[in-house]
Amino acid sequence: MSGKRNSSFVKTTSAITVSILCIMIISGCKTKKPVIEPEIASSEEALYRQGEKYIKKDPERARLYFRQVIDSFPKGFYAQQAQLAIADSYFQKGDEANMILASSEYREFIKYYGFSPSAPYAQYQVAMTYYKKILSPGRDQAKTQLAVEEFKRVLTNYPTSEEAKQAQEKILGCEERLAAHAFQIGRHYHKVGAYRAAISRLREILTAYPSFSKMDRVYFFLGASYFKGRLAPQSASYFTKLVSDYPQSKFAKKAQKFLEEIDKMRKEAEKKAPPKKKID
DSSP: OHHHHHHHHHHHHHHHHHHHHHHHHHHHHHSOOOOOOHHHHTOHHHHHHHHHHHTTTOHHHHHHHHHHHHHHOTTSHHHHHHHHHHHHHHHTTOSHHHHHHHHHHHHHHHHHOTTSTTHHHHHHHHHHHHHTTOOOTTSOOHHHHHHHHHHHHHHHHOTTSHHHHHHHHHHHHHHHHHHHHHHHHHHHHHHTTOHHHHHHHHHHHHHHOTTOTTHHHHHHHHHHHHHHTTOHHHHHHHHHHHHHHOTTSTTHHHHHHHHHHHHHHHHHHHHHSOOOOOOO
16 A cells, blocks of 8 residues: 555646646746847846846746856856846746746745845745745645745745745744644534544634634634533633623624533533542
8 A cells, every 4th residue: 555655646746747847847948048149148237137137028038147147157246136136037927837836936045145145034934935836724724834934934044034024924824824724624524523632623723823813713612622622611711701701792692501511511510420428
């Protein structure tokens, strides 16, 4: 079974690799390599300006000029700008394939120019290649998780940068989406009677995403899952938290009814319990 999985993984990975290579080959073949005049070829600025000249009307040709800058003058002033220009040109296309290429180019920039003032921007843009492709909360959130990881690298590696502030805002938005995704799954488990699974998913939100905007619903379905899962005593704390912290929530009244039911069950249990023997 393991062999089949490994074989499937290798085939999938190979297919993705081939697809990316095809994209790069096709992209490279679209435009014939321009003949560069000696006076332009000998000047990094002139090469860079040629790239700027073509970037909008012929991005492939522009990239050839930018790559010439990087290859001929790797330590020059314009090499960094050329690398970013190539990455940005892929990013602006916006489709999945070009986002992969953009991410690769931004990472290349960070690898060689990690101490550049533009490094925070490059790392932020790596995160944005995932952020731009995230799906709605009801669908797979792998891209959202990857975006969070890359945004956190901005905070860790470039904490004082302007991009760090933007990354923090994006992280909050991504975590809201991840929490909404976990909530939808938890609520589904609750509806189908898989209460332990619901509890597991909903408790995850409390620890991982404490700033979730719909926490009142989390408390309610947590309490209800414990209650219907025949764990009524454990449900009381969640209903109490809901009523005290979110009194205006539409779930507060429902939670209050559950609390009344729990109290009634407690009193009935006390009546049925055998009297305690007095110790002389």
